[in-house]
Amino acid sequence: MMFDAIGIAGTGLTVHRKWLDAVSDNLANANTARSTDDEAFRAQYVLARAGDDANGVYVAGIERGDAEGRIVHEPDHPLADADGNVRYPDIDLSEQMGSLILAQRGYQVNAAVVDRARESYQAALQIGRGQ
Template sequence: MGAFDTLRIASSSMGVHQVWLDSLANNIANVNTATSTSQTAFQAQTPIVRSSAGGGVEIAGIALSDPNGRVTYDPDSPLADANGNVRLPEDDLASQMTQLVMAQRGFQASVQVIKDAQETYQSALSIGKSS
């Protein structure tokens, strides 16, 4: 492993976690988005991650949740069909918030690895310098 591989790998992880955080923010903002039963539900986005050729990770694509979502009885909604049903996304707020905590922790860990590597490299550069 080269001297700067740690920085490159942690940086790629930070980028992946940022995409995950952005996706989760969009999902959370739309978790209660209702549509009529004749339309598709909001599709939550989940990044698909793979290891990259040179080490680290990268986004391979974005998976979308089921467009059928879940049908819920809400007769007061202006979008309700004749039976009083609307279509909601299949993902719920609790699931999205759990993933949000994981993504935040992963991002924070990547930042800490970068800080520690920079401090280590800085210390190595100062070895042998006169006071």
């Protein structure tokens, strides 16, 4: 039972770590300008699914955001086209910060489950030794 808890929480740790990685990448590239001839940075969204045996969660894939992005008029930008436009990713910073908090909290909760299960296992071993 305790090993099941550790295994299930371990799958949660993996998913939340991937989610944290994706959100961090999105935040780092939110202001990445490109020429209008190029695609915008495409945000990453982690897709999770329950395991087939209902014992955990797994990364089902990564969905990518829109390559169209948003066009901004910045005639002084070195990447500006003849009309003075550059392309930025269509990333909502508020949404990403909310996702960052959720992913961080999920990671912390799963790490706490692993710690508590490990402590319970060690306590059971101590009881078994008669101490």
